[in-house]
Amino acid sequence: MPFRLSGPVARVVLAGLWWLLSPCAALSAGDTLRVLAWPGYADADLVAAFEQRSGVRVEVTLVDSDEALWQKVSDHDAADFDVFAVNTAELRRYIRSGWVVPIDTRAIPNLSRQMPRFRALDQIPGIVHAGRPYAIPYTYAEMGLIYDRSQFSTPPDSIEALWEPGLRRRVLAYNGGVHSFSLAALALGSDHPFDVRDDDWTQLAQKLIDLRRNVLTFYTLPDESVQLFREKRVALLFANYGSQQVQLLKRAGVDVGYAIPREGALAWLDCWAITRGARDVPLAHAWIDYFLEEGPSAALTTRQGLANTTATPSGSESQRLIWLEPVEDAERRNRLWARILSGDNLKRVMQP
Amino acid sequence: MRLGIAAKLGLLLAVVGILSAIVTGFYALRESRRLLVDSAKQELLTATQVIARRLLSSRDEVSRNLHVLASQPETLAMLTLPDSETGARVATLFRSLMAAQPSYFQVRLIAAEDNGMERVRVDRDEHGLLVVAEEDLQEKGHYPYVYETLALPPGADYLSRFVINRDTGVHSGFGRPTALLGTPVHDGQGRVRGLVVVNVDLDGIFTLLRADLPPEFQLFFTNDEGDYLIHPDEAMSFGFDRGRRHFVYEEFPDTRVLVERAGEAAGAESHVLTESARGRYAADPVVAAFIASKITVASGENQVILGLAQPRDSLVARADSLGVVIVQLVAGLSLLGILLAWILGRLVTRSLLALSVTVQAFDGRRLTETLPTDRADEIGELARSVDRMQRQIARQVDELEDRGKALQRMAYYDLLTGLPNRRLLMDRLEQALASVGRSPRHRALIMLDLDHFKELNDCLGHDAGDQLLTEVAQRLRSQLRQEDTVARLGGDEFVLVLDQLGTADDPVGARVQAEVVTDKLRRSLSEPYAIEVREEGAAPRVHIHRCTASIGVVMFGVRPDSAGALLKRADVAMYRAKAAGRDGGSCLDAGEGTVSMPDQPRPATRNAS
Structure with missing residues (x-):
């Protein structure tokens, strides 16, 4: 009979020993920080370092779309998560719905490491409400166009390239309702891509149906886009994740170029925000502060190709970046987008 | 308490006997337990292989059905020259198939042209089968299962990734785990004109597979990256769809090798026999068999991993019943050992006791004839020594008695x-x-x-x-x-x-x-x-x-x-x-009276010459 150290007594003893030896025994070891983040934002080693420092367990949940993020945060009155990464455009509706609480900037000493444009929180649309900041910028990226150098003699200079019939079924676009409508608006020459007027919906929907007919498919995650790009000889990619995807593709050995179209590139700024249901608000602040340190900030850039808020990137000052803003009706955009994605025709898409 | 030789010897023999019985029993139990667990693992592997084969055969069945649909003339006609009458006939065909296959959510005919326009679509909803109206049909050309299937040669199949169905417009399949299986439809010139695709209810298929398993068996199914698709705990399935991935190798570390092999070229089926006492299995460890099965048709997945787990205790329970028998055997052998030890102890000490009785009975004179002097062993040697000693003592006692008598004579x-x-x-x-x-x-x-x-x-x-x-x-x-x-x-x-x-x-x-x-x-x-x-x-x-x-x-x-x-x-x-004169009369004491003795002539002393 093989004898194992498995009795309940042994387990209790081991648990006791573990508790005594654990460096965080003094801290509330039972706590868990529940983080909702995007891929690449909270790598396991960074999380582990934070866990070791704070003595709490961190549970990271990944999201791949704004809709999924909204769904998860708003579920159960924002009680499922403590801290989450959200872009400035999305943040407003979270503030409006009361899912987030103001940030105590004094509890985040590393704010002083940030570049001036990110320190001036009131200059960034959507962060400050009633004089109080609700998020801390963490990373940002512009949504340029990635192209296969072997299939382009000159870099694409317009968003319209995505609709180019010559590239039919060699284009990859992002599966997201809010951005897609902004993208379509930019393509149609609109100067208010985040504020679609009633008259414009049909035109935009048709533009997106046209896009659907020109793309190979819509991706959601960076890795997925890289795999499709490589395997399906894709020529052009709308880079929702920006330089992150460029870096992934280059690492995968694809000869790609990155272009900011003349219409300008949508750019998102992701911030950390704290939910109303956060169990341990100081801990959530500590999490935010930690990710503004040099290590995690540098990791963001070197590993993910994402710009961090503590260092100035090279070049790209002259390029036109259109910071994402809250859209007029995200729900409507998503509802219409789901129909477009499912393959409905214009009539069915525009049904009430 | 003073222990006699018999008790000591018996005790020693009994202890040796019991110890050897226990040691033998222990190793027998351990070995048999190992063998049982091994054989149970093999059984588990076999069961997993059977399920994998059934899974494969159910996929083959879907595939056969698809090919039947794809080969119908109406199907091709509906792609080349669609009209509502042909559409109705194809829809009837689809309906009859779906009626017989409750795990099909949806069967569709999709055109290669018109951006992948659906030509015929039959959905299942809670009320039954539903032929989707023409104006509600959708373009599906941008979906991988469409462009991948269209790229296939005639008669080939495409298996999509296993996903949670998020298509709008579908009915009962929405939000359910699903896989799509498609086959292209070619015309006479070998041009691909469209595809027939079946939307299969993964839960339905696995419910069927699970129905034949004993209740303590747990079924696992993962995609090529090791994401759980089927897990006894519903919350662990399709974790990627909810943003939190749950990998099989987190619970069963040995399966990592299967996941890592996913990228390799299709080869022989590989398997892992493992045990887990992690996480949810900490209290109740399981034995598990996992099979990585390469997907031989074109697919978004390279392989799937199928696993069966069984609580270790249920295996060990079988070994335990054997353990009871072994314990009984050990107890019996121990009793036998004690009995034999007692008998042996008695045998050895009986001769000694007899000797002792003999020696005790020896009074120094009578020699005892019951000594076992004819024995060839140590006891016989001892008996002969005792006999010699007795004889010597008897001799000395005789001498002593003689001397005593002489002394007595001298004394009296x-x-x-x-x-x-x-x-x-x-x-x-x-x-x-x-x-x-x-x-x-x-x-x-x-x-x-x-x-x-x-x-x-x-x-x-x-x-x-x-x-x-x-x-x-x-x-x-x-x-x-x-x-x-x-x-x-x-x-x-x-x-x-x-x-x-x-x-x-x-x-x-x-x-x-x-x-x-x-x-x-x-x-x-x-x-x-x-x-x-x-x-x-x-x-x-x-x-x-x-x-x-x-x-x-x-x-x-x-x-x-x-x-x-x-x-x-x-x-x-x-x-x-x-x-009164020598040779004279004697005088009697006054108290007793005096006897007068007559005088006698004095004897003369005369020398004889």
Whole structure:
């Protein structure tokens, strides 16, 4: 009979020993920080370092779309998560719905490491409400166009390239309702891509149906886009994740170029925000502060190709970046987008 | 408590027996348990393989059905020249298939042209099957299952990734785990015109597979990256769809090798037999078999991993029933060991005990014949030693007894005459005096010495004296009854005790009797003695000697008296007689009365030449 150290007594003893030896025994070891983040934002080693420092367990949940993020945060009155990464455009509706609480900037000493444009929180649309900041910028990226150098003699200079019939079924676009409508608006020459007027919906929907007919498919995650790009000889990619995807593709050995179209590139700024249901608000602040340190900030850039808020990137000052803003009706955009994605025709898409 | 050899030996043997039984039992149990667990793992693997094959065959069945649909002329017609009548016929075809296959959510015919426009679509909803109206059909060209299937040669299949269905417009399939299986439809010129695609309910298929398994079996199914698609805990399935991935190798680390092999070229099926006591299995560890199965058709997945887990305890339970048998066996063997040890102990010690009894019974004289001296073993050796020792002791005891007798003779008898000596006489006197109170009777104490003995001694030597004394002793003895006592006090002094003279109430008679005896004695002693004389340098010669004795008689036996006092009185009486003339009559003590003895002629001493 093989004898194992498995009795309940042994387990209790081991648990006791573990508790005594654990460096965080003094801290509330039972706590868990529940983080909702995007891929690449909270790598396991960074999380582990934070866990070791704070003595709490961190549970990271990944999201791949704004809709999924909204769904998860708003579920159960924002009680499922403590801290989450959200872009400035999305943040407003979270503030409006009361899912987030103001940030105590004094509890985040590393704010002083940030570049001036990110320190001036009131200059960034959507962060400050009633004089109080609700998020801390963490990373940002512009949504340029990635192209296969072997299939382009000159870099694409317009968003319209995505609709180019010559590239039919060699284009990859992002599966997201809010951005897609902004993208379509930019393509149609609109100067208010985040504020679609009633008259414009049909035109935009048709533009997106046209896009659907020109793309190979819509991706959601960076890795997925890289795999499709490589395997399906894709020529052009709308880079929702920006330089992150460029870096992934280059690492995968694809000869790609990155272009900011003349219409300008949508750019998102992701911030950390704290939910109303956060169990341990100081801990959530500590999490935010930690990710503004040099290590995690540098990791963001070197590993993910994402710009961090503590260092100035090279070049790209002259390029036109259109910071994402809250859209007029995200729900409507998503509802219409789901129909477009499912393959409905214009009539069915525009049904009430 | 003092333990005998039998107990110690028995205990030792019993302990050895029990220990060996326990050790044997322990190893037998451990080994059998291992074998059982191994064989159970193999069974688990076999069961997993069976399920994998059934999964494959259910996919084959979907595939066959697809090919049947794709090969129908109406199907091709609906792609090349769509019209509502043909559409209705195709829809009927689809419906009849779906009616027979409850795990199909949806069957569709999709055109290669018109951006992948659906031509015919039958959905399943909670009420039954539904043919989707023409205006509700959708373009699907941008979905991988469409462009991938269209790229396939005729007769080939495409299997989509396993996902949660998020298509709007679908009915009961929405939000359910699903996989799509498609096959292209080619026209006569070999041009691909569209595809037939079936949306399969993964839950339905796995519910069927699970139905045949014992309830304690847990079924796992993952995609090529190891994401759980089917897991006993619903929350672990399709974690990627909810943003939190759950990988099989987190619970079963050994399966990582299967996941890592996903990218390799299709080869033989690989499997892993493993155990897990992690996470949810910490309290109830499981044994599991996982099979990585390469997907042989074109697919978004390279492979799937199928696993079956079974609580370890349910396996071990089988081993435990064996364990009970083994424990019983060990107990039985132990009892047998104890019994054998007891018997063996008895066998060994019985001989020893017998020896011990024999030795105890030995009293120094009688040799015991029961010793097992004929045994060839150590016991026999011991018995022979004991026997030798007994004989030696017996011999020595005999010698001792002989010496004791001699000593006793020396202590109580006169060595020269063989008569009782003074000590024995005193004993007997004391005895006689002690019985005076109980049975008074008349007795007489006679003391005599030889007249002129000293002269004989001086003239003829001690040897002649000794011959005379010996002869006197014989004559005294011969004149007395058996119950009377003759003793030599030393030198030429003799004492006689006459017992039972007449009756108690007749002192005169007793006295007369004593006188008669005394007379007899005197006569006897006065007979001549032939004494052999040996002188140095001369031949032995016989000297005829005559002698007389002075005799004192004392009566006693009616009143208590002391031996010493009696002797003294007798002595006095004798000396009175001697004073009256040697060979003279004896005087009786005043207390007892005096007997007048007649004078006798003085004996002449004459030398024989």
